[in-house]
Amino acid sequence: MAEEKIGILGAGSWATALVKILDNNVSSINWWIRRKESADYIRKYSHNPSYLSDVELPVHKITLYNEITEIVRKSDILALAIPSAFMSEALNGLKKDDLKGKIIFSAVKGTLPDKKMMVSQYLQSEFGLPFTSIGIIGGPCHAEEVAMEKLSYLTVASPDIQKATQIAKLLTCRYIKAGISDDLVGIEYTTALKNIYAIASGICHGLGYGDNFQAVLVANALQEIKRFIDHAHPLHRDAAKSAYLGDLLVTAYSQFSRNRTLGSMLGKGYSVKNAQLEMNMIAEGYYAVKTIYFINQSFKVEMPICDAVYRILYEKMSPMVEIRLLTERLS
Secondary structure, eight states: OOOOOOEOOOOHHHHHHHHHTTTTSSOOOEEEOHHHHHHHHHHHHSSSSSSSSSOOTTTTTEEEEHHHHHHHHHSSSEEEEEOOOGHHTTTTTTTHHTTTTEEEOOOSSSSSSTTBHHHHHHHHHOOOOOGGGGGEEEEOHHHHOOOOOOOEEEEEEESSSHHHHHHHHHHBBEEEEEEEEEEEEHHHHHHHHHHHHHHHHHHHHHHOOOOHOOOOHHHHHHHHHHHHHHHHSSOOTTTTIIIIIIHHHHHHHOTHHHHHHHHHHHHTTTOOOHHHHHOSOOOOOOHHHHHHHHHHHOOOOOHHHHHHHHHHHHHHOOOHHHHHHHHTTTT
């Protein structure tokens, strides 16, 4: 049986990490990078000039594309690693027929702010993809540690367990253990929600709160995640598993967490705009909190931490005041 062609869409850290992981198990990789100069650099120097630049890329296995329709046509399985804020713009040139019969797994840890929906919902509504052809690649895992080949765990979720198993095998290697789940909705929401709580954790760190309060904050964040995903998709699940609690912990505490870094800068007095400019990186939680806040207007799940982050980011409320008020609501 011929090996299925795998295409990666995106040029950032996770796209680069996926190329590195897949190099262990496949003989060829299709890779879409919008900027021609970045693609040319990779061809010449075997490194991504902008993300995880220390990783040596297997250019003998990689076919680079600048046209998204071409890579989609030549790939059976697509891995999305485009920042969520730019997802709909990047896929704008595709038509329903282009994605017909494709298997799509998202490594995107966020929401589509312009559509106010999750990636899986967007793929269903915009391209008519069946739910069973869609999956999510969750954590707990930072691309930076993948680059260093530190033991990491991924969770591959899809309502079609056979497809989840297929992708998990492709992602399993010496330094990656990949498990499977049928909880696509719960894990996809968790990958977005944990970024919001990492911003909250960073804000508290920037304001000078200690480890004791951080522990309470994260414990309450897990409760919020469970309430939200149980409402969004009622399913028997254990939120203490790695795909939920583990992903929350690594994002809330890790030095590699962009969302925690953004929050820490806000807690130290930066404006949202200045913090984003200085970071020069996408913190998915900034966009996710707006989408989750919008969705929760109909769900009406109690989410005091998420609400506080929303008010700080979008209503320009004082981080000091919001967190002080929040301390009275946590237990």
